[in-house]
Amino acid sequence: MAKIGIFVGTVYGNALAVAEEALQILTQQGHQVEIFEDATLEQWQEYLQDVILVVTSTTGNGDLPDGIEPLYTDLNDKLGYQPDLRYGMIVLGDSSYDTFCGGGRAFDELLQEQGAKRIGDMLLIDAIDVTEPEIFAQDWIEGWGTLL
Numbered sequence: 001m002a003k004i005g006i007f008v009g010t011v012y013g014n015a016l017a018v019a020e021e022a023l024q025i026l027t028q029q030g031h032q033v034e035i036f037e038d039a040t041l042e043q044w045q046e047y048l049q050d051v052i053l054v055v056t057s058t059t060g061n062g063d064l065p066d067g068i069e070p071l072y073t074d075l076n077d078k079l080g081y082q083p084d085l086r087y088g089m090i091v092l093g094d095s096s097y098d099t100f101c102g103g104g105r106a107f108d109e110l111l112q113e114q115g116a117k118r119i120g121d122m123l124l125i126d127a128i129d130v131t132e133p134e135i136f137a138q139d140w141i142e143g144w145g146t147l148l
């Protein structure tokens with residue numbers, strides 16, 4: 001059983017729906033799970049020895065939603081190295097944008113630079129193909145939960 005913080009960035013609620021699905025699946029697997037929106041660096045730091053699942057969409061021109069961008073900036077400016085963190089990444093975007101899933105990809109790059117260990121591949125969810133992202137993500141979440 002792992003302690004998992006799900007950190008969400010959403011504009012219209014799709015990423016939150018995926019996060020809520022993940023909460024349900026991972027809790028059923030026996031993990032201890034909590035969702036954070038508009039999260040602070042302090043909340044992130046509570047998981048540095050545990051597991052984080054980032055679920056974020058992309059807005060603007062490859063940007064992170066307002067609810068998670070300050071966390072990204074704080075991680076970049078203040079945290080530095082986080083080698084004991086294990087994490088997963090689910091990114092929502094739309095492939096009609098040149099910056100497909102740009103916000104989440106940037107978040108993943110930052111965590112890699114800071115020594116965090118990603119569990120599994122990133123799940124990219126393309127709004128062009130997928131109308132129900134929370135259903136689409138189910139198999140990935142189940143598989144990810146068993147890797148922890």
Ligand SMILES: Cc1cc2nc3c(=O)[nH]c(=O)nc-3n(C[C@H](O)[C@H](O)[C@H](O)COP(=O)(O)O)c2cc1C
Pocket residue numbers: 009010011012013014015016056057058059060061062063065092093094095097099100101102127
């Ligand atoms: C104004 C606007 C800008 C967007 N910009 C991007 C973008 O730069 N790259 C991308 O991959 N998707 C982009 N998207 C698509 C969203 O990321 C996608 O629709 C996603 O499913 C929204 O999830 P949310 O409801 O959690 O915000 C944009 C959508 C809108 C409405």
